[in-house]
Amino acid sequence: MEKKSRRSFMKTLGVSIGAAGVVGGSSILNSCTQVESTSGDTITLLTSSGELVKVEKSQLKPADIPSLSENQKRGREGLPGKKFVMVIDLSKCRNARQCMKACQNHHQLRPEQHHINVLEMQDAENTAPYYMPKPCQHCDNPPCTKVCPVNATFKREDGIVLIDNERCIGCRFCIAACPYSARVFNWFEPRDADKYKGVTYNIEANVPQKKGTISKCLFSADRLRDGKLPSCVSACPNGVYWFGDQNEDAVTNGTTHETTSFSELIKTNAGYTLMPDLGTKPRVYYLPPKDRAFPFQGEIEQHHS
Structure with missing residues (x-):
């Protein structure tokens, strides 16, 4: 963190980054975060899609700019009245891994780092293998938050578990406590560290x-605030992911954009959660790999051989 206040720095430039996006003439910039200006007439902004864009200062006008502490407070409160839930249809996954790529780009992750990973699974010797995406389960009874000594990881009212890396001391107690191996440690400088230098920390994207x-x-809590689906859900080309609000009993498919009843989807397709006996109460549900839309890659290779 720079010693000088980012709030003061942005005020001297006379620009505005609102809670929902840039206040000004460019409507394509949503939920942007300020970065150091690269020239006298332009400024670089980070969008909610994880892209750095340059805009003319003349397109922006002054407004109240939330401080880092205000952004952190908002990030801990979450979106009122929401209870987010994800459904992963294992019959649709063909290991395209576009979800992983989109997530890495959005959250400034190195090639070896994954917030979501697609695993090759086989439940028993004589059963057919299948692919299984595995993100954080965003448990309603998360063991990770209970062991953090500095309250850096926390559960929001809208169901999302986040991390504040401004508080994190790197003790890794949460990694040891997570039964789903869903957390990664930043052993090295993050991807494109110089590119993100000066970006105001966004707790809902954990960037920089x-x-x-x-x-x-x-x-992708920052995208949810903009009314968008998570990066992984939008990037999947095969309709694997459903995402929505359990309070509204509605989930939307990221590929077909079809919206359906969450409870009905789980009930009619025998949905389940991982390791229910642990009592963690995950908010990620799986639909079994029945009537798979695509053959397993290993089966294709065996057929051609």
């Missing part, structure tokens, strides 16, 4: 990443 802290799946 910081060496010596923990990172994990966030359900």
Whole structure:
């Protein structure tokens, strides 16, 4: 963190980054965070999609700019009245891994780091293998939050578990406590560290990443604030992911954009959660790999051989 106040720095530039996006003439910039200006007439902004864009200062006008502490407070409160839930249809996954790529780009992750990973699974010797995406389960009874000594990881009212890397001391107690191996440690400087230098920390995207802290799946909380689906859900080309609000009993498919009843989807397709006997109460549900839309890659290779 720079010694000088980012709030003061942004005020001297006379620009505005609102809670929902940039206040000004460019409507395509949503939930942007300020970065150091690269020239006298332009400024670089970070969008909620994780892209750095340059805009003319003349397109922006002054407004109240939330401080880092205000952003952190908002990030801990979450979205009122919401209870987010994810459904993963294992019959649709063909290991395209576009969900992983989109997540890495969004959250400034190195090639070896994953907030979500697609695993090759086989439940028994004589059963057919299948692919299983595995993100953080965003448990309603999360063991990770209970062991953190500095309250860096926490559960929001809208169901999302987040990490504040401004508080994280890198003790890794949460990694040891998580039964789903859903967390990663930043052993090295994050991807494109110089590119993100000066970016105001966004707790809902956990960007910029910081060496010596923990990172994990966030359900793309910053995109949810903009009314968008998580990056992984939108990027999947095969309709694997459903995402929505359990309070509204509605989930939307990221590929077909079809919206359906969450409870009905789980009930009619024998949905389940991982390791229910642990009592963690995950908010990620799986639909079994029945009537798979695509053959397993190993089966394709065996057929051609």
